[in-house]
Amino acid sequence: MEFEITKDKRNELLMRRELNFVLRYDGATPSRMQITGKLSALLNTNEKQMVIDSLKTGFGRMELTGMARIYDNEETKVKTERQYLMTRGVPKPKEEAA
Numbered sequence: 001m002e003f004e005i006t007k008d009k010r011n012e013l014l015m016r017r018e019l020n021f022v023l024r025y026d027g028a029t030p031s032r033m034q035i036t037g038k039l040s041a042l043l044n045t046n047e048k049q050m051v052i053d054s055l056k057t058g059f060g061r062m063e064l065t066g067m068a069r070i071y072d073n074e075e076t077k078v079k080t081e082r083q084y085l086m087t088r089g090v091p092k093p094k095e096e097a098a
């Protein structure tokens with residue numbers, strides 16, 4: 001996976017950093033968890049403070065464009081972000097067999 005940050009903007013009012021990026025990959029499209037992990041390692045941030053907003057792929061292309069937001073702390077993230085975006089891409093807990 002190879003990231004290219006196309007836009008990096010600081011939003012002081014909402015205490016977050018807004019990123020647009022292009023991701024080039026080989027093989028299958030990476031999951032949101034893989035993208036979050038690689039992007040947080042690249043930017044040296046905490047995964048729990050990051051939200052992937054959108055990911056768009058092109059037909060037959062091995063690249064996708066995406067938008068991500070990195071918050072200063074988790075409280076701000078919880079107050080600001082929509083609930084479905086925070087839970088999207090997180091693995092569901094496995095239910096125990098009865």
